[in-house]
Amino acid sequence: MFAEERKAKILEILNTSYRIQVNDLTEALQVSESTIRRDLQDLEQEGLLKRTHGGAVKLENTSFEPTMNEKELTNIEEKIEIGKKAAAFIEDNDTVILDAGTTTLQIAKNIQARNVTVLTNSMLIALELLNNKEVEVIIAGGYARREIVSIVGPITDKIIQSLRVDKAFIGTNGITIEDGCTTPNVDEAHTKSIMIQSAKEIYIVADHSKFGTVSFARIARLDEIDGIITDEEIDQNILEKYQSKNIQIIYT
Template structure:
């Protein structure tokens, strides 16, 4: 069986069983563990499946896992990334915190910053900061329940008079060639607008997002000042980013 045929078979099986164990797949496909892992790594990089303990599952809706799953997935790395992002935040700043599981972690470390204003559409960020010293400005728009966020449209997005110093943006895919991308058009529209309005743009993303170019393009690297990620990033990607103007910050 050719690699493409095997990979299609894996996806077909997952649509029926939702979760598959490694030993089940090696028996079903009659291949070695090493061969299976190569197929799994490729499908994971393409955003089609997700690795779980001892097996794999289909990626969530349109390839995007649920907010609840992402809140605990790669949690240690996301906390490290958030702490590193906080090093770029100064007292008195007006910042944007995106609706994502990585950027949410930032909110936990800025509660006592002085004269800090946070713009956000993330309900978890709002809940984290509601009783803090931080001044909150909430994006108006439609509630996206699965993402626990508010997504805005151009006709109600009226933040042009705000002096947004730094934006901390999430994404689902990062490549040198195509920049950052995401699965949801409404989220992408909000992120595009905040990138446009902000003086400095930071992408907060764990290393699993690299090498993926998913459904909706958000911005090319030329519009991104820095990407903050974890130490698990493959050195090959680190070498690629040295050739760009976007700074790669390893937490």
């Protein structure tokens, strides 16, 4: 297969799966990792994709947001790891906010603490926690976003503003030192920021692919949070850069 044919195939795969990994491409195209990495570098220089640690993602604008189904198919193992790590921060008798998202859903699945109260704007998280007799669930009502199965808007914000919790676990679409935590939807960003204002301790939960990405609406500056819980695939250079700025990175 010639280089141009190979690159066209890479873009075809990326168009259907949103995210690709180098090891999957080497198997699919029967070439070496170094060849795939050169192809990805060439395609990035042409503005056709964005390289990530271990692969690449579609090059989208700041308003792009994948659907819940698309999110559920990406970095599944990493999200499970993050969910277990974050759930360990929840202690007996805690009051907790769980933001809507696929990573926070993994936190809900792994709560081991007793007599916990969870406030959430996620219908999926609420349904999951109904199976846990040690957790009392409060759902913040409001406008339902079909794309990612979350509840946002003025009614949601008013409910969250009236409560105070011990800990909040917030998802994000992008993280940079300069722009902080960002997400494509303005209403989503505002609800997340209200959650942050209502908690004593704030943790961002995000897999390694979110680092270096900027979306349309800011959720919070990094000095407004207590830590970022991510997975062990985070690039060492990124880790050192954030640690040099006294930003706590908790990785599994």
